[in-house]
Amino acid sequence: SAVISQKPSRDICQRGTSLTIQCQVDSQVTMMFWYRQQPGQSLTLIATANQGSEATYESGFVIDKFPISRPNLTFSTLTVSNMSPEDSSIYLCSVGGTGGSYNEQFFGPGTRLTVL
């Protein structure tokens, strides 16, 4: 299984500011995904981070609000821009396709964001 780390683990931010979350994987992976989990709810996919091209966003999520970088096969960042209290959530990085296997998908420890 892949070992995934995220930074920061948690943060408290002011309305109108931006936060960049980092995701680092210990092996090269084809696909990286960013999810959001709002309090008491399940996971919602924000976007698929593609190496060498723009991210693919799900309905309801836009690049201006959630810009994503994927500079190489082991790293990605998600920025939450112009934050509001509604963005308070856990943001999770997920990877799949490690070692060519598509029967696994793992999650990082998450970043717990509180917006005041």
Next chain:
Amino acid sequence: GQNIDQPTEMTATEGAIVQINCTYQTSGFNGLFWYQQHAGEAPTFLSYNVLDGLEEKGRFSSFLSRSKGYSYLLLKELQMKDSASYLCAVRDQGGGYNKLIFGAGTRLAVHP
């Protein structure tokens, strides 16, 4: 469209067996995952089914019927530490990417 349904809450007794059901409708099915999530923690991978039938892994088993759009997670010899949310997720290859679509999760409470 995509739709994944699972019960919101279940309770069970320590030592017993519990079955958590999941039904789904997706446009491009490419596998079904079950995850366990304890409060405040990230989801932990439990199982993956892509072919019909039962996959057994220790105390946990997962079943899939693609024709019925149905899966279940079976937990045997329940322990108190099994109290958690269990998430059913379907891999959808629509659009060319194998993304996971999650159900709302089932909160399981195991009591003595």
